[in-house]
Structure formats: structure tokens, C-alpha cells
Amino acid sequence: DTAVSQTPKYLVTQMGNDKSIKCEQNLGHDTMYWYKQDSKKFLKIMFSYNNKELIINETVPNRFSPKSPDKAHLNLHINSLELGDSAVYFCASSVGQEYNEQFFGPGTRLTVL
């Protein structure tokens, strides 16, 4: 009965590789997000999708590409991984964007060697 799930939980890979992180929510929400939390624990928005439409695309390298096949899924694909991409990536979902609680997934810890 997990509300927001992410796979994998841990991801260790070499520089230059391409990897994907998957996110699914079973809450019936229409908006999903990707956040990055760096080593200093600073949590920053990367992308937001509303009804499969890209709403927010912050200053993120174009090596990062989100894909939303349907309202319940938002995946994150990262090309040519770099050391600086090492972080915890959180997926979240909400009803609408402005006033409602965002529910976070458990996070994916990405380590680039």
C-alpha cells in the first residue's frame, strides 16, 4: 500500500554511464515532481509534471530527462553521469500544485564513481 514508490533505492554506477530512476504513485494525484538533495542536505526542485505535461524545468543539465508515461508515473533518465550527480533523488506527488501537501517517495541514493 505504498503511496509513492521509487526504484531502485540505491544506485552505484561509473562516470559516463546512463541510468534511470522510476517513480510511481497510487494516490490518484495529478502532479509529480523530482527533487535532488545534495550532500549538504539541500533539497531542490528539478522537474514537475501536471497531467503528463511538463510544468517546471529548473536549471538542470539537459543530461537529465524526465518522462511521464501516465499520471501515476514519472521517470528520470540521466545520461553521461558525472561525479556531481551523486545525491539522493526524491520523487513526490500532490493534488494540484499550489496549496496541497506533497507526498515524498523514499528516495534513490545515486553514487557516481
Next chain:
Amino acid sequence: QKEVEQNSGPLSVPEGAIASLNCTYSDRGSQSFFWYRQYSGKSPELIMFIYSNGDKEDGRFTAQLNKASQYVSLLIRDSQPSDSATYLCAVIWRRALTFGSGTRLQVQP
């Protein structure tokens, strides 16, 4: 200028005391304010949200908002060791949550 500012702490309080966590924000047009708690290695979870000036209470937690001063605070009464965590203040900015860097709270038994 950072959109949301918090003191990183750690803020150390004895068990049973009141913990006071503070946050300032830069966008005067912000309307929605949130406090999230994050335990080490876990995801953020919502404690409270507040939209109107004044106080909002929920159990041991009270959120206070002063839009004129662009200031949000969270009071935790009767602090427990289980309250030890990082508390993240967040505001809606450009349709997404903008977080402060968090304040680490330590409640000493």
C-alpha cells in the same frame, strides 16, 4: 539571495522543553508555507502547513506566520527525543516547493 533561510543548527533542547524553529522567506507574494520533518536517511514528511497570518495549532506543534515580516516559525511543545530530526521550511515558489536548508533539532533526554 536565497528564497528561504533557516539556521542550520543544531538546536539542542532538553526533553519537555519548547523548541522554536524559525524561517524567513524573500518572496513577498508567497502564499503557502509548509514545515516538513526529515529523519536521517528518510524522506521529508509534512508536519504542518499555514496560509494565513497568525497561529495554527496541531497537537504539540504550532506554526506561526507573519507575512509583513516574511517570517514563519514552528514551535514544538513538550519536546521528545523522537522529535530529533531536521526540520525543513518550504514555500510555494513558481508552483513548486522551495526549501530552506533545514534546522537540525536535537532533543536531549
